[in-house]
Amino acid sequence: MKEKIKIGYIGLGRRGTYLFKECLCEMKDVEITAICDTHVPHLENAKQILKEKGLPAPIATTDYHDIFAIPEIDAVFIMTGWEGRAALAIESMKAGKYAAIEVGCAFDLSECYELVDTYEKTGVPVMMLENACYGRREMMATKVARLGLFGDIVHCAGGYHHTLPECELFKGIDDEYRHYRLESYIKRNCDQYPTHDLGPIAKLMKINRGNKMLTLSSFASRGGALKHAAERILGKDSPYANMDYKQGDIVTTVITCAGGETIHLCLDTTAPRPYYSRNFTVRGTKGMYTEERKVMYFEGMEEEIENNEEEMYEKYDHPLHKEYTSIGVKEGHGGKDWLVIRAFLEAVKHGTNTPIDAYDTAAWMAIAPLSEASIARGGMPVDVPDFTKGKWMRRENVVQSKYCLDEVVIDESTPIY
Amino acid sequence: MKEKIKIGYIGLGRRGTYLFKECLCEMKDVEITAICDTHVPHLENAKQILKEKGLPAPIATTDYHDIFAIPEIDAVFIMTGWEGRAALAIESMKAGKYAAIEVGCAFDLSECYELVDTYEKTGVPVMMLENACYGRREMMATKVARLGLFGDIVHCAGGYHHTLPECELFKGIDDEYRHYRLESYIKRNCDQYPTHDLGPIAKLMKINRGNKMLTLSSFASRGGALKHAAERILGKDSPYANMDYKQGDIVTTVITCAGGETIHLCLDTTAPRPYYSRNFTVRGTKGMYTEERKVMYFEGMEEEIENNEEEMYEKYDHPLHKEYTSIGVKEGHGGKDWLVIRAFLEAVKHGTNTPIDAYDTAAWMAIAPLSEASIARGGMPVDVPDFTKGKWMRRENVVQSKYCLDEVVIDESTPIY
Numbered sequence: 001m002k003e004k005i006k007i008g009y010i011g012l013g014r015r016g017t018y019l020f021k022e023c024l025c026e027m028k029d030v031e032i033t034a035i036c037d038t039h040v041p042h043l044e045n046a047k048q049i050l051k052e053k054g055l056p057a058p059i060a061t062t063d064y065h066d067i068f069a070i071p072e073i074d075a076v077f078i079m080t081g082w083e084g085r086a087a088l089a090i091e092s093m094k095a096g097k098y099a100a101i102e103v104g105c106a107f108d109l110s111e112c113y114e115l116v117d118t119y120e121k122t123g124v125p126v127m128m129l130e131n132a133c134y135g136r137r138e139m140m141a142t143k144v145a146r147l148g149l150f151g152d153i154v155h156c157a158g159g160y161h162h163t164l165p166e167c168e169l170f171k172g173i174d175d176e177y178r179h180y181r182l183e184s185y186i187k188r189n190c191d192q193y194p195t196h197d198l199g200p201i202a203k204l205m206k207i208n209r210g211n212k213m214l215t216l217s218s219f220a221s222r223g224g225a226l227k228h229a230a231e232r233i234l235g236k237d238s239p240y241a242n243m244d245y246k247q248g249d250i251v252t253t254v255i256t257c258a259g260g261e262t263i264h265l266c267l268d269t270t271a272p273r274p275y276y277s278r279n280f281t282v283r284g285t286k287g288m289y290t291e292e293r294k295v296m297y298f299e300g301m302e303e304e305i306e307n308n309e310e311e312m313y314e315k316y317d318h319p320l321h322k323e324y325t326s327i328g329v330k331e332g333h334g335g336k337d338w339l340v341i342r343a344f345l346e347a348v349k350h351g352t353n354t355p356i357d358a359y360d361t362a363a364w365m366a367i368a369p370l371s372e373a374s375i376a377r378g379g380m381p382v383d384v385p386d387f388t389k390g391k392w393m394r395r396e397n398v399v400q401s402k403y404c405l406d407e408v409v410i411d412e413s414t415p416i417y
Numbered sequence: 418m419k420e421k422i423k424i425g426y427i428g429l430g431r432r433g434t435y436l437f438k439e440c441l442c443e444m445k446d447v448e449i450t451a452i453c454d455t456h457v458p459h460l461e462n463a464k465q466i467l468k469e470k471g472l473p474a475p476i477a478t479t480d481y482h483d484i485f486a487i488p489e490i491d492a493v494f495i496m497t498g499w500e501g502r503a504a505l506a507i508e509s510m511k512a513g514k515y516a517a518i519e520v521g522c523a524f525d526l527s528e529c530y531e532l533v534d535t536y537e538k539t540g541v542p543v544m545m546l547e548n549a550c551y552g553r554r555e556m557m558a559t560k561v562a563r564l565g566l567f568g569d570i571v572h573c574a575g576g577y578h579h580t581l582p583e584c585e586l587f588k589g590i591d592d593e594y595r596h597y598r599l600e601s602y603i604k605r606n607c608d609q610y611p612t613h614d615l616g617p618i619a620k621l622m623k624i625n626r627g628n629k630m631l632t633l634s635s636f637a638s639r640g641g642a643l644k645h646a647a648e649r650i651l652g653k654d655s656p657y658a659n660m661d662y663k664q665g666d667i668v669t670t671v672i673t674c675a676g677g678e679t680i681h682l683c684l685d686t687t688a689p690r691p692y693y694s695r696n697f698t699v700r701g702t703k704g705m706y707t708e709e710r711k712v713m714y715f716e717g718m719e720e721e722i723e724n725n726e727e728e729m730y731e732k733y734d735h736p737l738h739k740e741y742t743s744i745g746v747k748e749g750h751g752g753k754d755w756l757v758i759r760a761f762l763e764a765v766k767h768g769t770n771t772p773i774d775a776y777d778t779a780a781w782m783a784i785a786p787l788s789e790a791s792i793a794r795g796g797m798p799v800d801v802p803d804f805t806k807g808k809w810m811r812r813e814n815v816v817q818s819k820y821c822l823d824e825v826v827i828d829e830s831t832p833i834y
Contacts, residue, residue: 221677228703249572250572250679250700254636262669273714274719275722283690285641295691297691303692305691378632
C-alpha cells in the first residue's frame, strides 16, 4: 500500500481549482507532483494556492503530454472541458496511471468503447468523479435498499434541476471563465448532464453488477428560456439574446433495465425555477424515498408524513457519512467532493479497481449521445450498449473499502483522511 | 334557457352515489327524473337518499334503455364501470340527451372515434367529468398561464400518485363494492387512469384549441407491489396474493405536442407511498408552478422559496374559485366535484357545447390504449389521433360561461348554484 500518492492534475478552471484547493491540497497522503493547464494564469493561480498552503512547488506545464511522461506519478486528475476528457483518460491508462475524470458525457459512443477497451487491455482503472454518488441521502437510500427495506426496487427517478442562466451560465460570459456548457447548449439537444441523477440510481440498481440498462428514450421540450434569459440578463442587443439554442428546456429520459425496472431522468437547467434539486426518488414494493418531500416511507407507516429526513438519518445514515460527519465536514457540497476523491485515492493506494469503474464510467458517459439520437428520432428507444459484454450477469460487487457503493462496508482499517 | 334540468342517472355504485348525494341532489335547478342500476340495492339506496332530502321519487329501472326513452330527460350522467361508458354516452347523444361521463379511459380507439363521430352527426354535446380541471391550484395556474406570467409554456408534468392497495383496492374485495380497477390491473399494463393529471395540463396547453398531442411513449416498470400488498393485507393464502398482475407499478408516459411542448405523466397507484399527489407542474420560459413543493415562481424572485401557495391564491385565485370559496365549499374534494358538475349543467341549461367537449373527452380516453400499445412495443412512440381532423388549428376557445377552462371568464349573470 502506498503511503503517499503522487498526483498529476490537468485542468485548473473554475471547478478544477475548487477541487484542487478545497480537497486535494488538504489531503495529507497526497503529493501534487505536476499541474497542467493551457492557460498560464490558471497555473500561476494553482502555484499560489500551493505556496499559501506551505506545499512544495509542482512541475507546471501547458502540455499535458508532460504529465503522462513523469514516471513517479501514480494518478492523474482530468478536470479539463468536456471535449477530450475520455481521450486524456485513455492516455493516462496507457501510461499506467489511474485516471480520475470530472463528471460529463461522451460526444460519441466510440469514446466509451475505447475507454473500456483500454481498461481491459491495460488493467489500469479509471473513475468518473460523480460526487452525487457520495451524497448523504443517496448513500442512506442505497443502504436502506441493501437492507431490503424498500422491498424489490421497481423504479427510480432523478433530475438535474438547477437553473444555470440565473446562477452561472451568463456570468463571466466574455472572460476565460465562460461557462463550458454554453457552446453545447447552442449546438446540441440532449441530456448533456445526466450523471448527477443517474449515477446514484445506477449504483442503487446494481447496473453493471447484476443488472444493466437496456433501452433509452429521450424527449426534449421546445427551448426558449435561454434566449429569454439572455435578453433579460445581458440585454436585447447581446448576441446571446439573438441566437438559436438547439437545447430544449426540459429533457425527459426514460431508461428500461434488464431487471424490469424503469429510470426516469430529467435535465432542467435553463428554465427559471427557485431551488436546486436532484429529485432523487426510489420506489420499491415495500417503501420509497423522495428528495422533493424529504420523506422516507415504509409500508404500514402512517400516511401524510412530511419531512422525516433527520429522523431517518438517525436510523439509517450510511456508516461512511456518519464517520465523515463526526470528524467534521471538510468542504462544501456536504462532503460529496471530499468523499468521491477519497474513494478514488483509496483505490490508488490499495491498487484495487475503482468503485465507479471503467464500465460504469462508459455507461454513464454514453447517455448524452444516446439521448441525442433518441430525441432526433422523435423519442424512439435506442439500445444502451452493454459495455461489460455480458459480464454484468456475474460480476461481483466491489467490496474494496468503505467507499464501496455496492455493499455497505464498515472498514475501520481505512480512516477518512 | 332552462330553469330546471331533468336528469337521468345511470350507475349508483360507490362513486356514482357520492356525486349523486353530495352534489346533484343538492342543486336547486336539478330534477332527478330517473335512476338506473343493474343492482337493485343500489337503486333502493338512491331512492332513500332522495326521500331523506325531501325530493320526489324518481323512475327507477335496471335497464338503461328506459332512461334514453324518457323524452323529458335533458341530460344523462353515466357513472357505470369503465367498460361500455363510451357506448352509453353515444346512445345518450343519439337520443338527443347531453351525456356526462365519469373519468376513465377507452379500451380501444374505436370508442373514441365513434364518440366524436356521434357528436359531429347529432350535435349533442358530451363531457368527461374530469374534476381535477376544476381544482383550485390547476385553475390558478391556468389563469396565471393566460396572464402570460409563466412566459411560453414548454413542459408540464402530472401524475396520479395514490396508493390504492392501502386505501381502496382490497377493501370490500368480496362484496358488490369490489374496486372496479382490480380486474384491469390483473389483465392490462398501461396508464389506465391518466385524466386527473392530463386533463388540467391539456386545458392549460390548449390541446384541441390551437395545439394538439402528436406522439405518446409509455414505459411500465416491473410489477410486484400488488402481489406483496395482497399478501400483507389479505394473507398469503388469498387468491389475490397468488395472482399475476399484468400492471407495472410505475408507468411513465411522455407526450409530445404540436407546439413543441412535452407532457410527462405518471401512474403510481400500487407501490406504497405516504401521500396523495397529482404532481401538477407547469414550466415556462418565465416561471413555474409545482404542486409537490407548493411553489409558484416567477423570474427575478428570490431563490429557495418554500410553499408560497396561500400568498399566490391571494394574488391569483381563479375568479370561479374565489366566488365558490366565498359562498362556502359544498362538498369534499375542495369543490372540484361540485364545479365540474355545474360546468356540465350550465352547458345543458344554456344549450352550449361543454368545456371538456367530445374532442377532449375522446383524446383523453385514448391515452390508455395508446399507452398499452407503446408499452407492448418497448416504449415505441405511437401516434395520438387528431380527433378534430385539423380543426384544432382554428378552433375558437370556448367562452360560454364562467366554467370555461380556456379563458378566464367573469360571468356574473351565472351565479354558482
